[in-house]
Amino acid sequence: MDPHRRRSAWRLQASLLAASLLACLQAAAQTSFDCSKAQPGTIAGRVCRDPALAKLDRALGQTYGAALKAAAGERPPLLQAEQRGWIKGLEECRKEADARACAEQSYRRRNAELQARYRLAPGNGPVSYVCDGMPADAVRATYYRTEPATLIAERGGAVSVMFQQPAASGARYEGRNEMLWEHQGNATIRWGYGAKEMQCVRIAPE
The missing domain is CATH 1.10.10 (Arc Repressor Mutant, subunit A)
Structure with a gap:
């Protein structure tokens, strides 16, 4: 093949490759x-x-x-x-x-x-936690296998969505103003902005 044809073939291949890469990027x-x-x-x-x-x-x-x-x-x-x-x-x-x-x-x-x-991911629960020895003021949490992991907690008529955070031990979740940190059946829960932390125990389902 003469040099002119080789250059033309190379330019054609380069153009096709560039078009292919552009299409891939656009699709991505x-x-x-x-x-x-x-x-x-x-x-x-x-x-x-x-x-x-x-x-x-x-x-x-x-x-x-x-x-x-x-x-x-x-x-x-x-x-x-x-x-x-x-x-x-x-x-x-x-x-x-x-x-x-x-x-x-x-x-x-x-x-x-x-x-x-909307329960579009597998979940575990609900799990109930009795805090500060007050069964009437329990926190109920359902854990979902999402990315990041989430839980939905309920206390009275209030609901909080929390996301898992790094923790040295146990499982720690934080929401807008709430926190739940569980380790071996015991949990520290904070509910509301500036609220004091409650010491809670997970109870077996009835």
Whole structure:
């Protein structure tokens, strides 16, 4: 083959390879929303450019779709409004020093929360804890095998979603203002902002 034909063949191969790589990147970065509407400098724009975040977005989109079906009879219907609020809150990650890490954690936690709330993941429980020797003031918790692991705790009429945190021993979960740290059947629970920690014992189901 003469040099001119070799150069032409090489350019053709390079063009095909570049097109193939571009197609792979575009496929990897597909999202649950229209990236053409994402504004520069937004978290949405970052998700469109980041295949790993785009994958988390697609996973959340699938979970959200399943949650919508599970919430069809929910009254009042809150899920859609909550999701819009979560999307708005996600953009606050722009203000963080590590915006990407913030967005990744937000996606993972939202996905786990929906899986737990709408029982889209396997769960164990509920487990009851009697705190400070007061059986009438028990905390009930159901543990879900999500990523990260979650639990939904109930106390009286209040409900808290908590996510597992690193712990030197036992299993520690934290929510917005609540904490449950269990080790070998004993648990320390804090319920509410600024509340004192309660010493609790897991009780066998009746």
